[in-house]
Amino acid sequence: MTPEDSDAYYGLPLGLIMPKYDQIHISVTFTWDLDKAERLASEWGRYGKVKIGGPALGDPGGEFTPGTYVKHGVTITSRGCPNKCWFCFVPKREGDQRELSEIKEGNIVLDNNLTACTWTHLEKVFRMLMKQKQVSFNAGLEAARIDQTFVDRLRALPSLKELWLAYDRADAEEPLVRAVGRLKNHFPRNKIRCYVLIGYKGDTIEKAESRLIRAWDIGTKPFAMLYKDECNTEQSKEWKLFQRKWTRPAIFCSLMKNR
Template identity: 30%
Template sequence: MSIGLIDVDNTRFPNIALGKIAAYHKSLGDNVEWAMPMFGQYDRVYASKVFVFTPDFSDHYDCEIVRGGTGYDIHSVLPAEIDRLQPDYSIYPYIDSKTAYGFLTRGCPNKCRWCIVPVKEGNVHPYMDIDEITLDGQRSNVVLMDNNILACDYGIAQLEKIADKGYRIDLNQGNSARLVTDDVAKLFARIRWIGSMIRFAADTPRQLAEVDEAMAKIDRYREALGKKPAQYLVYTMIDGDISECYDRLSYFRSNKRMRIVAQPFRDFNNPNQTIPKWQKDMAHWANRRELWASCDFKSFIPRKGFVCAEYFNNNKTSAI
């Protein structure tokens, strides 16, 4: 068979499902390539879409089309014989031979209104072993995309195994700072982090203090091991009251070892949602570290003739 692949989101972040589909079909002797609408001739095309807000592809293919991923259907899953495979990394030539991507756990016990993981995957539960993802150590730098690995004893046991084996990891999602006990902080201090970057989430004011406490614990145990202080990244949501968001996103600006990634709230049940202009401007400011670190949001000029202080002075937060 001739197989075509379409990464609908095209985020430059590898689509793990497509990588596994490629591995499966190549194991059957099939030809697999990125779908080319003008020149490709295929028996089947797989299109994967992660985000519901990503527009669907518009190209025409005169063959069977298989659409999958949360962006198409929240309940879609790979067949078990494909899901247990490791991705074919050759379809993403920018991924080096020492790097792997995957999940050790799936699901999450929280029910945050902006997240569909608990609906799609249920409560947190074991999924894979780290040695499966690393191909028994052949790929020792691992980007893990678990949504709440610290909420699961299995996940913590896997992190212990990672520390013992010396794998370098990036827990790519926002870890829950409130789950960083002394034992977890000691474990985080032992782990080798890709880019020395540890990630947390702070979507509410309460979580700011939790992140502060978690960082202090980890830094203390890293110092005891003779390691330099870690670098930190905090994911944060922009939603609701502009003053609360401003205070929360500004909280860590003086910390030179910190950066944030912010995004406006996306309503997965409303495909016609309109993001307020102030949220887009705040995300632009926060996600450009040089702006966030050097310029107060109220002084930020996102376009000629407009200063963001006007959102506060003139109650323009509803402007689109």
């Protein structure tokens, strides 16, 4: 989701001939990258005034400007989340659910919890999405909040590429079953994706695989998300190899179909 325009850079300045800028913003998503950001600021300081910001520094997020720190096509229509999931930093940084005053056009929706918005807001979002192609809900769909009305709005979209749900806790299974039960009547598995959190304290490879298989059996196409704590504690090679298997559709689809 990173920006792709000519003034977006990744890492150190490229070569000796670089343009001068009035301001250079270094956006940092994860706290464990702050040391790297400081080093980048030192190097980029030769080309303009540097400012470091982003979620890693507790930025609560304000009104959304398309193309700023994310690629064009991405849109964010709300901030925060009413839930207090133990593994998620969003409520701490952005607070409770906040609907942004202006909905910007885009076909990739990246709200934290779009489904927690009021229907007044959702109707505006869906009206905007009716004009988009290849709509993706890459985040923000909480299974427990997906009712038939929401599914009907999804069905009405002229072009839906994919939507992502989550199976992060054991108690998330029942809402996932209900939501997917509604969705799979109208959308194929390839469009119903599901993040499955793995590798947190107390988790095992066996438990994680059971959840991933269950997500498949429910009717989704799962994707293993390997847990990282605030200290970016290194996960074992075993966990990394396991995650790799469950992020490659060609591998796990074959495994599921040949059971």
